[in-house]
Amino acid sequence: MVCMVPVQCYPIKPTQPCSHTQQSVAAAIPQPTTDAPGQENAATSAPQSSTPASCHGTISVTQAPIVYPPKPTGLTYTYASYDEEKIPELAKNDHNCWSLCLEIPIPREIVKPTLTSLAYGIKYATTDDDGNSTVQVDTVLTTAPRKQGIIVDSADLGIYREKLGYGPGMLDEKSATSLSTVSAVKCNDRNAKRSYYVDHRRLSPNVRFTTEHGYLYLIFHVAEYATRATQRSLAVEVSATWCECPSDTKKREEAERKTKDVSVVADKQIKEHIDEVGRKAGT
Secondary structure (H helix, E strand, O other): OOOOOOOOOOOOOOOOOOOOOOOOOHHHOOOOOOOOOOOOOOOOOOOOOOOOOOOOOOOOOOOOOOOOOOOOOOOEEEEEEEEEOOOHHHOOOOOOEEEEEEEEOOOOOOOOEEEEEEEEEEEEEEEOOOOOEEEEEEEEEEOOOOOOEEEOOHHHHOOEOOOOOOOOOOEOOOOOEEEEEEEEEEOOOOOOOEEEEEEEEEEOOOEEOOOOOOEEEEEEEEEOOOOOOOEEEEEEEEEEEEEEOHHHHHHHHHHHHHHHHHHHHHHHHHHHHHHHHHHHHHO
């Protein structure tokens, strides 16, 4: 049902010629008044406009277009991936709960790198599994390296709390810092030959690494009901964008310049010494 509210219109006669000068936005907004009792409030009376009726128009904001291709920004990109048509560690189908831990490289050549963007895509497919399964994707930061690859027990990672109930567990914030967690259900009505899980996300964490002992991981968890005929296919791609803090960039460039200046001075002194030795040998 749509409610129609009647609106009363009041004619407005132009009192002055249209002016192209900029009008004050605040002047066009009705302001409440403190009229005496019995007097009509200005906010509910017939509207009075300082803009002539002949000057119709709307206020519009034109957004500057995006320039492409973009100018060089000094950004650094790192990538990580995993691709298996048949996951060998799960070939025997004796594990219904497992995880993939994938390390995302951090550019160590950058002084205190800042993670500005993180994008990942996951494509997981199974055949002949028995019922629905749960999946979970975690992006985490740790101060110590973790076991990588296919892991049949998430406790081996050392960053999850003791699991309660069925499905993936919860991250232990004392051992790792979570950037994101996405949980979902991969449906299979038992009559389907294949079932799929597809996910693609982009994060903007804005995290600055102030120590060399920092690690970044994407962890993909699965809890499913596999049969002897179940086969699995998994493809994961991750892209990370990094930048250097402007102040750190300035310090690094200044240090490089000083090193270059010292090298130039040393080369000049060596050349002068060689020339001097040559002149003495000629005399």
